[in-house]
Amino acid sequence: xxxxxxxxxxxxxxxxxxxxxxxxxxxxxxxxxxxxxxxxxxxxxxxxxxxxxxxxxxxxxxxxxxxxxxxxxxxxxxxxxxxxxxxxxxxxxxxxxxxxxxxxxxxxxxxxxxxxxxxxxxxxxxxxxxxxxxxxxxxxxxxxxxxxxxxxxxxxxxxxxxxxxxxxxxxxxxxxxxxxxxxxxxxxxxxxxxxxxxxxxxxxxxxxxxxxxxxxxxxxxxxxxxxxxxxxxxxxxxxxxxxxxxxxxxxxxxxxxxxxxxxxxxxxxxxxxxxxxxxxxxxxxxxxxxxxxxxxxxxxxxxxxxxxxxxxxxxxxxxxxxxxxxxxxxxxxxxxxxxxxxxxxxxxxxxxxxxxxxxxxxxxxxxxxxxxxxxxxxxxxxxxxxxxxxxxxxxxxxxxxxxxxxxxxxxxxxxxxxxxxxxxxxxxxxxxxxxxxxxxxxxxxxxxxxxxxxxxxxxxxxxxxxxxxxxxxxxxxxxxxxxxxxxxxxxxxxxxxxxxxxxxxxxxxxxx
Numbered sequence: 001x002x003x004x005x006x007x008x009x010x011x012x013x014x015x016x017x018x019x020x021x022x023x024x025x026x027x028x029x030x031x032x033x034x035x036x037x038x039x040x041x042x043x044x045x046x047x048x049x050x051x052x053x054x055x056x057x058x059x060x061x062x063x064x065x066x067x068x069x070x071x072x073x074x075x076x077x078x079x080x081x082x083x084x085x086x087x088x089x090x091x092x093x094x095x096x097x098x099x100x101x102x103x104x105x106x107x108x109x110x111x112x113x114x115x116x117x118x119x120x121x122x123x124x125x126x127x128x129x130x131x132x133x134x135x136x137x138x139x140x141x142x143x144x145x146x147x148x149x150x151x152x153x154x155x156x157x158x159x160x161x162x163x164x165x166x167x168x169x170x171x172x173x174x175x176x177x178x179x180x181x182x183x184x185x186x187x188x189x190x191x192x193x194x195x196x197x198x199x200x201x202x203x204x205x206x207x208x209x210x211x212x213x214x215x216x217x218x219x220x221x222x223x224x225x226x227x228x229x230x231x232x233x234x235x236x237x238x239x240x241x242x243x244x245x246x247x248x249x250x251x252x253x254x255x256x257x258x259x260x261x262x263x264x265x266x267x268x269x270x271x272x273x274x275x276x277x278x279x280x281x282x283x284x285x286x287x288x289x290x291x292x293x294x295x296x297x298x299x300x301x302x303x304x305x306x307x308x309x310x311x312x313x314x315x316x317x318x319x320x321x322x323x324x325x326x327x328x329x330x331x332x333x334x335x336x337x338x339x340x341x342x343x344x345x346x347x348x349x350x351x352x353x354x355x356x357x358x359x360x361x362x363x364x365x366x367x368x369x370x371x372x373x374x375x376x377x378x379x380x381x382x383x384x385x386x387x388x389x390x391x392x393x394x395x396x397x398x399x400x401x402x403x404x405x406x407x408x409x410x411x412x413x414x415x416x417x418x419x420x421x422x423x424x425x426x427x428x429x430x431x432x433x434x435x436x437x438x439x440x441x442x443x444x445x446x447x448x449x450x451x452x453x454x455x456x457x458x459x460x461x462x463x464x465x466x467x468x469x470x471x472x473x474x475x476x477x478x479x480x481x482x483x484x485x486x487x488x489x490x491x492x493x494x495x496x497x498x499x500x501x502x503x504x505x506x507x508x509x510x511x512x
Contacts (some may be wrong), residue, residue, distance in 0.1 A: 133287065160490050194215065199215055226258075231257075232270055294307060359375065360373060378498050
């Protein structure tokens with residue numbers, strides 16, 4: 001009887017999901033057709049909603065009628081600028097940045113600071129942005145693959161943890177965004193996802209991996225969602241526990257992996273190795289604690305459709321303006337393809353002209369599609385080479401393909417001039433499949449970087465400024481050990497790819 005009820009419930013849920021998908025695709029088509037109207041509408045809604053907040057009164061939102069007025073009156077903000085308001089919100093005050101009560105805070109460490117950030121998550125941001133994006137992810141995927149069998153099995157989601165506190169008789173919650181979403185999912189989702197909520201929200205990561213593996217192995221898993229690095233950790237543990245050679249022997253109906261948080265390119269071969277199927281699909285997403293911004297809408301391209309109706313007003317700052325005394329941001333109708341922009345957002349959670357720290361490049365203006373190119377602080381420019389994460393990831397992928405190599409994790413940093421040698425870039429790489437000839441791998445990586453970045457190529461000319469890169473093969477598990485020592489295990493934490501100083505590589509070098 002229990003099996004029959006479960007099958008009935010899943011059939012009913014699948015029917016409802018199919019109806020919602022058809023309805024939502026029509027709405028997505030509308031904002032693709034009228035992108036500027038959609039952004040103008042959200043700009044007015046955001047300004048109107050916040051006009052009587054403390055922030056809105058400070059900048060007189062009531063008198064703002066144009067984007068130009070908004071840009072002149074409200075400064076660009078980093079987390080540090082709005083942190084005093086967030087600290088007060090966490091202490092129980094309300095109506096500071098946004099007009100509805102905020103009781104959830106997404107904890108994020110990022111990759112550029114040892115201190116945690118606490119991003120406010122309003123009820124509107126939860127419903128109109130984060131949860132809506134989860135539905136859209138399914139809608140776009142099913143639109144591309146209408147015969148998917150994803151809903152015939154369970155969805156494996158890898159989440160974080162959260163904690164509860166009470167201030168002035170009101171409840172407040174802080175934790176990873178993924179944990180916040182799991183806690184707020186509709187009850188019916190429990191019928192189609194694994195593991196159970198109590199396991200998904202465990203806070204001790206190593207015990208959690210064990211429990212997740214044990215409780216998900218018996219199920220018919222057809223889809224997986226999570227950050228690649230931590231997802232791989234779980235999937236490899238599943239293979240160890242089952243003694244199987246690949247995941248299709250454990251979950252033969254595995255259909256799709258939804259991934260985001262980091263560039264997938266360095267992890268692609270690792271996934272192909274443990275899921276050896278040409279019919280396995282991969283869908284990229286662009287989400288952060290601050291909001292959900294993009295979804296892959298084409299099956300044959302990894303470019304991301306910029307989602308324009310999530311309660312977010314977008315601005316784009318050309319990277320050469322980033323450190324200007326009077327930076328000039330662009331609205332959506334002013335951007336062009338091929339330019340690297342810092343992403344600026346104003347949201348229905350009260351983040352105003354917020355510099356999220358990511359850089360993007362438009363690949364299409366009709367519709368608006370983007371690629372994530374890196375971080376505003378995650379680069380190497382110690383000698384004028386302006387190396388960004390996108391260059392590094394793509395060059396590494398080229399070198400791996402040519403040399404039949406699989407990389408697990410990596411980070412890179414500058415080596416400065418000394419009396420005997422010119423400068424260089426030092427790469428700490430954890431290989432899953434190491435190169436047979438490390439010198440050839442280094443040469444291939446170097447040439448790929450030259451082909452992708454003219455500034456790097458110029459600095460490498462005749463070794464006048466930069467000599468060839470230095471490759472350090474680190475033992476397996478080194479990056480995991482480093483993150484563990486820093487208390488940064490879990491899906492929200494990432495290995496920083498590039499750094500403009502040697503802090504991270506010096507920490508890692510002391511461990512090997």
